[in-house]
Amino acid sequence: MYEFDWSVVLDPQLWLQAMFVTTAYAVVTTLVGLALGVVLGLVLVSRIPVLGLIVRLYIHVFRCTPLLVQIVWFFYALPMMTGFTMPDWFAAGLGLTLYMAAFAAEIFRGGVISIEKGQWEASTVLGFSYATKMRHIILPQATRRMIPPIVNQAILQLKNTSLLSVVAMPDIMYAAGALTMSTFRPLEVYTFAALLYLVILTPVTLLANRFELKH
Numbered sequence: 001m002y003e004f005d006w007s008v009v010l011d012p013q014l015w016l017q018a019m020f021v022t023t024a025y026a027v028v029t030t031l032v033g034l035a036l037g038v039v040l041g042l043v044l045v046s047r048i049p050v051l052g053l054i055v056r057l058y059i060h061v062f063r064c065t066p067l068l069v070q071i072v073w074f075f076y077a078l079p080m081m082t083g084f085t086m087p088d089w090f091a092a093g094l095g096l097t098l099y100m101a102a103f104a105a106e107i108f109r110g111g112v113i114s115i116e117k118g119q120w121e122a123s124t125v126l127g128f129s130y131a132t133k134m135r136h137i138i139l140p141q142a143t144r145r146m147i148p149p150i151v152n153q154a155i156l157q158l159k160n161t162s163l164l165s166v167v168a169m170p171d172i173m174y175a176a177g178a179l180t181m182s183t184f185r186p187l188e189v190y191t192f193a194a195l196l197y198l199v200i201l202t203p204v205t206l207l208a209n210r211f212e213l214k215h
Contacts, residue, residue: 008183009192018175019196025171026158029096033157034150036097037104044109055105062102068163071095075167092169100157107149111142151208155201172196 009015043055062070074095079085086094115138123133165174176193180186 002187004188005185006188006192008179008185008188011179014175014179015172015192015196018170018172019200021164021169022158022161022171023200025093025096025161025164025169026154029093029100029161030154030157033097033100034104036101038108040101040105041108041112044105045112059102059105062099063106067095067099067160068166070099071163071167088167089169092164092167096157096160096164099160100153103153104150107146107153108142110149111146112138114145115141147208147211151205154208155205158201158204159197 040055040059043051046052071092075088075091078091112134119137119141120133123137128137161171162173164171165177168174172193176189180189183189
């Protein structure tokens with residue numbers, strides 16, 4: 001019978017640093033990815049042929065290739081190919097940011113095109129410009145419909161930060177791997193790591209659900 005020994009996970013400094021790194025990467029890459037996704041989404045709904053084709057190709061590549069491969073590629077291959085040395089922390093987060101942007105662009109596009117055709121036509125008849133139409137009629141309604149998928153994607157983004165451990169970023173999973181190597185107690189360590197993700201994500205999920213209900 002396996003006897004659990006939870007004392008091996010009692011290293012507050014290790015876990016606090018790991019939680020900070022995980023949360024920082026999740027927040028920054030999500031916010032920057034969302035901002036970039038809005039820009040890409042605007043290109044998609046504006047139907048500019050050449051730019052639209054480039055954006056669709058970008059989205060297709062990032063949605064259809066493993067995030068792990070993207071992170072490794074940006075961390076190792078891109079500096080070798082370009083000769084430009086990026087800081088490790090930046091290269092590690094670049095894949096996460098561009099991955100988030102690809103999904104955010106599709107969420108934005110889906111939210112905009114979900115608005116009934118009649119509202120587009122009515123605003124055109126009233127003489128609204130495209131910018132005014134988007135700002136005052138389409139986007140306020142579309143934003144409410146985007147909230148659930150954006151929240152889901154943000155949650156996935158935080159869990160995706162666990163892949164940063166393969167490029168030695170000291171996040172929760174990297175800390176768990178290092179502690180497992182020194183204690184040989186993977187069950188306790190990885191169970192505790194999972195609990196930390198729950199601690200971080202549960203308040204975010206509850207707040208998002210409350211915000212969604214109000215809107």
